Amino acid sequence: MPLRIRLHGNLRKYLGGRQEPISLDVAVSFPLRYILSQLGVPEGEVWTFSVNGGLADATTEVVSGDEIDLFGPVAGGSLNPAQ
Amino acid sequence: MSFGYNGRILRVDLSRGEVTVEDVREAFFRTYFGGRGFIVHRLLNDVPRGADALSEENRLVFATGVFTGSGLAGSGRNSVGAKSPLTNAYGEAEAGGFWGAELKRTGYDAIVVEGKAAHPVYLSILGDEVQMRDARHLWGMTTGESCAAITREIGDARVRLAQIGPAGENLARLASIINDLKHAAGRTGLGAVMGSKNLKAIAVRGPKGPPMADAKKVQSFVKWFGAAYIELSGGLHDVGTSDGVLYFARNGGLPTRNFREGTFTGAENISGERMRDTILVGRGSCFACPVCCKREVKVNGRYDVDPSYGGPEYETLAALGSNCGVDDLEAVAKANELCNAYGLDTIGTGATIAFAMECFENGLITEKETGGLRLTFGNAKAMVTMVEAIARRQGIGEILAEGTLRAAREIGKGAERFAMQIKGQELPMHEPRLKPGMGIGYAISPTGAEHMMSIHDDIYKKAGADLDKVRTLGVLAPIPQKHLGPEKLRLMVYLSHWQSFLNCIDMCFFMPYGFDQVLEMVRAITGWNCSLWELLKVGERATTLTRVFNLREGLTADDDRLPERMFTGQPSGPLADGALKEEAVKSAIQTYFDMMGWDTATGAPGRGKLEELGIGWAAECLR
Numbered sequence: 108m109p110l111r112i113r114l115h116g117n118l119r120k121y122l123g124g125r126q127e128p129i130s131l132d133v134a135v136s137f138p139l140r141y142i143l144s145q146l147g148v149p150e151g152e153v154w155t156f157s158v159n160g161g162l163a164d165a166t167t168e169v170v171s172g173d174e175i176d177l178f179g180p181v182a183g184g185s186l187n188p189a190q
Numbered sequence: 191m192s193f194g195y196n197g198r199i200l201r202v203d204l205s206r207g208e209v210t211v212e213d214v215r216e217a218f219f220r221t222y223f224g225g226r227g228f229i230v231h232r233l234l235n236d237v238p239r240g241a242d243a244l245s246e247e248n249r250l251v252f253a254t255g256v257f258t259g260s261g262l263a264g265s266g267r268n269s270v271g272a273k274s275p276l277t278n279a280y281g282e283a284e285a286g287g288f289w290g291a292e293l294k295r296t297g298y299d300a301i302v303v304e305g306k307a308a309h310p311v312y313l314s315i316l317g318d319e320v321q322m323r324d325a326r327h328l329w330g331m332t333t334g335e336s337c338a339a340i341t342r343e344i345g346d347a348r349v350r351l352a353q354i355g356p357a358g359e360n361l362a363r364l365a366s367i368i369n370d371l372k373h374a375a376g377r378t379g380l381g382a383v384m385g386s387k388n389l390k391a392i393a394v395r396g397p398k399g400p401p402m403a404d405a406k407k408v409q410s411f412v413k414w415f416g417a418a419y420i421e422l423s424g425g426l427h428d429v430g431t432s433d434g435v436l437y438f439a440r441n442g443g444l445p446t447r448n449f450r451e452g453t454f455t456g457a458e459n460i461s462g463e464r465m466r467d468t469i470l471v472g473r474g475s476c477f478a479c480p481v482c483c484k485r486e487v488k489v490n491g492r493y494d495v496d497p498s499y500g501g502p503e504y505e506t507l508a509a510l511g512s513n514c515g516v517d518d519l520e521a522v523a524k525a526n527e528l529c530n531a532y533g534l535d536t537i538g539t540g541a542t543i544a545f546a547m548e549c550f551e552n553g554l555i556t557e558k559e560t561g562g563l564r565l566t567f568g569n570a571k572a573m574v575t576m577v578e579a580i581a582r583r584q585g586i587g588e589i590l591a592e593g594t595l596r597a598a599r600e601i602g603k604g605a606e607r608f609a610m611q612i613k614g615q616e617l618p619m620h621e622p623r624l625k626p627g628m629g630i631g632y633a634i635s636p637t638g639a640e641h642m643m644s645i646h647d648d649i650y651k652k653a654g655a656d657l658d659k660v661r662t663l664g665v666l667a668p669i670p671q672k673h674l675g676p677e678k679l680r681l682m683v684y685l686s687h688w689q690s691f692l693n694c695i696d697m698c699f700f701m702p703y704g705f706d707q708v709l710e711m712v713r714a715i716t717g718w719n720c721s722l723w724e725l726l727k728v729g730e731r732a733t734t735l736t737r738v739f740n741l742r743e744g745l746t747a748d749d750d751r752l753p754e755r756m757f758t759g760q761p762s763g764p765l766a767d768g769a770l771k772e773e774a775v776k777s778a779i780q781t782y783f784d785m786m787g788w789d790t791a792t793g794a795p796g797r798g799k800l801e802e803l804g805i806g807w808a809a810e811c812l813r
């Protein structure tokens with residue numbers, strides 16, 4: 108089973124207009140940081156890492172079948188109402 | 191010559207059946223700018239101290255700001271205000287859509303409604319032609335039905351409506367005012383004020399808005415945003431505000447089962463992505479806005495949901511979904527449709543149903559009171575049934591229509607501990623234990639718990655675009671999310687001035703414009719040589735006047751408090767250790783008062799502060 112990765116909020120821009128989750132086939136486990144580099148998502152832009160519904164961070168190891176959610180800053184919409 | 195405003199306010203006395211026009215001078219506009227500024231000025235001057243919110247003495251004010259109708263994205267908005275029947279304090283709500291921009295085209299900037307009509311009426315304002323028309327045949331209709339009838343009677347499909355549904359007619363304190371069918375001035379029970387005046391709707395249609403000082407410059411901003419909005423607006427176009435569901439669920443901040451929990455196993459089922467991939471049929475918009483963050487959903491089957499009533503936003507998904515333990519997206523969509531058709535605030539209604547569910551699960555109310563309904567968390571059908579019961583004041587809906595605070599008093603047996611409210615208004619769906627600054631904002635907001643007067647603590651916790659923005663105000667370093675010290679309060683003060691200003695010009699909060707861009711826009715619209723300092727002072731002036739209004743109505747600093755539940759941790763999840771500390775909250779509120787130039791014990795603005803803001807006249811209201 109491939110890894111399933113979803114990008115939320117401002118991170119959507121790294122999806123290049125796609126809506127469906129990204130699938131990545133991985134044979135061994137990797138830290139999330141490595142996945143980010145594969146997707147071209149700067150680590151500093153990720154505000155919440157989540158694996159299988161729980162909180163994680165850039166060093167969390169992921170294996171095939173994991174479901175990953177990456178969020179930019181979210182304020183209830185995707186924008187900061189204060190801006 | 192005035193730019194960006196008409197300089198005319200329409201006064202409608204429903205008791206006498208009289209309509210008069212008041213001319214307003216430039217100095218007044220440049221002091222208050224519209225929206226909140228107008229409303230609070232008018233309420234302080236026109237509504238007698240201690241007036242019953244549902245009596246003829248109350249005023250209902252519909253106001254636009256200098257930004258409204260400018261053609262810039264985010265300029266379709268209007269404010270509505272009155273003394274609130276939910277809080278007995280300052281009441282105000284903003285609605286998007288098209289009505290505000292259309293009102294401006296009629297040649298008026300605001301409408302002040304007073305008195306009470308002898309029988310139901312609606313107002314039709316077609317340019318200079320203002321009529322009070324019989325609405326007896328419309329009373330009892332949903333917003334969709336009355337919209338169709340009024341449009342037919344006026345004979346112009348382009349007419350825009352601000353209207354109430356049966357909830358407002360029945361004086362439900364959770365009643366909203368709906369622009370057309372789906373843009374709600376939801377909070378503080380203003381629909382009940384409109385109902386108490388026997389006013390069903392205000393229809394507007396006008397030929398032309400006021401001129402702008404530098405229309406070319408305004409146009410260049412319109413062009414720039416039209417090209418840049420997809421990049422600038424993140425996921426708002428794609429999944430709307432519902433992007434928040436999964437983010438909050440992961441962080442323990444998705445209000446679940448009446449704020450008892452913050453992670454919800456059914457979050458996926460009510461997420462923005464799920465909505466997009468299943469029931470979404472369109473992305474709605476407001477006047478001149480390309481972002482289209484609004485949802486239009488259609489369901490056929492177990493429920494029938496009509497897309498003309500829009501679709502649920504984040505607040506609605508959480509209030510009627512997770513907070514009621516419901517993960518049935520179609521049921522939430524139905525409840526949202528009913529709220530818009532009956533004219534109910536989705537936040538207050540969801541929070542009140544969640545309150546009732548907790549009362550039921552604890553035996554404070556039983557099937558005897560609910561008419562056999564098993565009002566348990568997660569019972570989607572019961573949740574939908576309750577929306578209708580509240581709007582129609584049927585069965586237990588009779589007391590729930592009063593909102594959680596009054597319902598808790600009626601139920602007794604300690605039910606108040608389940609009422610997630612501040613000053614009588616139910617908490618919005620941003621968890622204070624995840625965002626403590628937001629919690630402080632809830633506590634001090636003049637309208638009761640309110641997320642449009644608060645900050646989102648998480649977005650300033652590290653360097654990024656949001657911090658870059660506030661650096662221009664002198665807030666240079668990131669502030670930890672859970673921190674409640676002076677650094678956080680200082681940021682809050684600055685941003686609350688700004689948010690208040692946005693509600694004075696009536697600009698949508700989602701616009702990703704920078705401070706300087708908004709300043710440039712205001713200068714181009716009005717021709718005034720404004721500075722950012724002046725705009726922040728406009729916001730501060732309005733906020734300070736709302737405080738004066740509440741003190742005049744007998745509220746005290748004691749009313750600026752959070753529900754007890756916020757001082758306990760969640761049973762599990764990321765916020766298990768997230769209980770707020772009572773002392774820290776109290777001290778933060780005092781620091782905020784101090785920074786605002788308000789007395790740290792009473793929260794009363796000092797004479798010097800009032801004079802500094804050019805509103806020394808308001809000192810009289812504090813006597």
Ligand code: SF4
Pocket residue numbers: 263264265266286287474475476477479480481482483484698699700701
């Ligand atoms: S961003 Fe959304 S709420 Fe704001 S004006 Fe545009 S469509 Fe309306």
